[in-house]
Amino acid sequence: MKKLDYLWLILLAVGCHKQKEVLPQAPKILVGKWDWIAVEITLSDGTKEWKSLDSIPNKRGFIVSPAGVYLDWDGKPACCGPYGKFFVNGQAFFWKTGAKPDCSLVLCSYSPAPASCQNSKPQFQIDGDELIWTRCDHRSRYRRLK
DSSP: OHHHHHHHHHHHHHHHOOOOOOOOBSOGGGOEEEEEEEEEEEOTTSOEEEEEOTTSTTOOOEEEOTTOBEEOTTSSBOTTOOOSEEEETTEEEEOBOOOOGGGGGOOOOOOOOOGGGTTOOOEEEEETTEEEEEETTEEEEEEEEO
């Protein structure tokens, strides 16, 4: 009888196991080298406008390889790049990470986000060669380099 109880518990545990969400990796529309060209700022009257970054030296963008790996501006897998779920034009995807042996030596630091933003997932709106990256209330504009 005890064997049946154990079997019942095992079947119950397996049946209640939550399925892991399986999402595709970065879509082809995101592949390329993206140059950071502007940030959205809020003016004193509360309106928003885009501020060009053309005058800022050494501004960085990002690269998404054909394999869907997020790379730094030099084409190397980014130790501190984004991870997890993100959205492109409303559809959910996962970043594919590019493991680097020396990443374990890097302490990634991000500016603290407000509590309401802690679980926010990046949103990308892509229209041709223009991309807007939104996270919480922060928006950046990128242009795909040819």
